[in-house]
Amino acid sequence: MLTFDIDAESCMLAEGRRYAQQPGLMSHQAFGPKVGVPRILRVLRAEDVRATFFVPGLTAERYPDLIRRIIDEGHEVGHHSHSHRAPLELSEGEERLDFERGMEALDRLGIRPRGHRSALWAATWETAAIAVEFGMDYESNMMDNDRPYVLETGGGTIVEVPPHWSWDDFPQYAYLWDPDVGKNVVAPSQALKVWAEELDAMREWGAALVLNAHPFLSGRASRVRAIRDLIRLARDWGDVAVLSASELADRARTDPAIERRNNDPIHVDPNVYPHE
Ligand SMILES: [Zn+2]
Structure with missing residues (x-):
């Protein structure tokens, strides 16, 4: 995916x-929608x-034409x-309000999203239920598998499509002094190696x-090329499907062998862990 x-x-x-x-910092970020997305x-x-x-x-408010073009x-x-x-x-109320504003911004472009990913994957124990409440069919936040699974939230089910840091480009490319998001600039060939070796091994597990x-x-030139090379590699292997999140969620929902889990918050005994 x-x-x-x-x-x-x-x-x-x-x-x-x-x-x-800080116009310099804002321009660093604006490269994404202005140049990166069209290249991708x-x-x-x-x-x-x-x-x-x-x-x-x-982003939907600032770059509406680009988001429409993606669709x-x-x-x-x-x-x-x-x-x-x-x-x-955020408090639960603030999280819900922010979720709603995001939905409204997409709605103004005529977009009804089927899935959700939390900012920074920093979901709360309530996030999955909130996503279901807003009609989401899948989310992509939890790292406790490398295959999709169905999560029971209490208010309905949602398909979890797990991400992982090793499949993210922040550990490879994030470089900024302020705010400090990392000091990483690796060769895209190295990033491709990390992703390709993982993808290759995942074929053994149907992950x-x-x-x-x-x-x-x-969206930088050599990095777009690395993504293109990953796609070509996957295609050449012949047994890898490149799916949208909805396609993967649909497959998960109709798979009789799909794993089902409950959303169980961890309750900690302060006598065992006295430090807050
Ligand atoms: Zn993000």
């Missing part, structure tokens, strides 16, 4: 709205594969919060690699 989170400016503003006063779309079209773009409401080109748009603030730092790229990082 190829997923692209178009965080653009939102993920920096979530660190503090003062960052809006061109590669996806040339390779004839469908991808899933997770879009914060703020027009046959790809999927998923919900990715409104503000890109981490749910773990699902969920590439989680960010156009402001992976």
Whole structure:
């Protein structure tokens, strides 16, 4: 699965709205929607594969034509919060309000997303239930499998399509001093090696690699090429399907052997773990 989170400016503003006063930083983020996404779309079209773009409401408001174009080109748009603030730092009421604003921003573009990914994967124990409440059919937040599974939230089920850090481009490419998101610039051939070796091994287990790229990082020329090479590698193996998140969720729902889990918060005894 190829997923692209178009965080653009939102993920920096979530660190503090003062960052809006830094045109250099804002331009670093704007590279994603302005240059990265059009390049990625061109590669996806040339390779004839469908991808899933997770879009914060703020990005939908700032770049409506681009988001419409993603849909027009046959790809999927998923919900990715409104503000890109981490749910773990919000109250349940704030998380629900932010979720709703994100839905409204996509709705104004005529988009009804089927799935959700939390900002920074920083879901709370309530997030899955909130996503079901807003009609989501799948989410992509939890790392306790590398195959999709069905999660019972209490208010209904949702398909979890698990991500993982090793399939993300932040550990490879995230480089900024302020805010400090990492000091990483590896050769895209190295990133491709990490992803390709994992994908190759996953074929033994019937697992699902969920590439989680960010156009402001992976939209750079040599990095787009690495994504293209990954797609070609997968196609050459002949036994790898490239699916949108909805397609994968549909397969999971109709698979009689699919794993089913409950959303069980961990309750900790303070006598065992005295430190808050
Ligand atoms: Zn994001």
